[in-house]
């Protein structure tokens with residue numbers, strides 16, 4: 001869409017990220033201090049989409065692993081409900097893949113809640129594969145890693161190889 005721009009974050013963006021995140025259920029929301037950490041210390045791997053009038057309508061919060069420089073992680077991804085199904089999340093992901101790929105990353109991982117069917121379908125369409133291990137459980141047809149984020153907090157774990165273009 002021609003009246004929209006995608007850019008890397010600046011520190012003050014955490015305020016608008018926090019507001020937009022509230023429209024992105026069932027995605028998890030964070031304390032503002034967590035958004036601030038992303039926009040201050042990880043701003044080269046955080047992307048926002050804004051309109052001409054500077055209204056933010058999408059964001060991606062990601063970073064490169066500090067223990068494996070070939071792995072990047074997406075913490076949160078959100079597009080304003082009014083602007084969905086227009087390819088904007090895909091644009092945010094592609095920006096992220098390009099930036100972390102140029103820095104040597106070969107894989108991107110992320111997790112999502114088993115109830116977030118929209119996100120699961122979206123990530124599968126974008127070529128993410130589910131990670132399975134001995135803790136994998138079948139939750140009504142959704143394969144998730146049992147207790148991934150603590151007791152009872154099962155998560156779907158996705159990974160995409162970005163070195164294969």
Ligand SMILES: CC(C)(COP(=O)(O)OP(=O)(O)OC[C@H]1O[C@@H](n2cnc3c(N)ncnc32)[C@H](O)[C@@H]1OP(=O)(O)O)[C@@H](O)C(=O)NCCC(=O)NCCS
Pocket residue numbers: 024025026027028075076077078079080083084085086087088089090091112116117118119121122125126
């Ligand atoms: C998931 C989300 C980010 C997708 O954003 P979006 O801008 O609508 O996605 P896009 O338009 O870029 O979609 C890219 C592709 O995925 C498909 N897709 C998008 N949403 C989908 C859905 N709900 N079900 C199935 N496919 C979907 C699109 O059809 C498109 O495929 P196509 O190019 O073949 O048409 C958005 O729905 C959202 O913000 N959800 C709430 C927050 C959230 O759950 N985030 C993920 C967990 S952190």
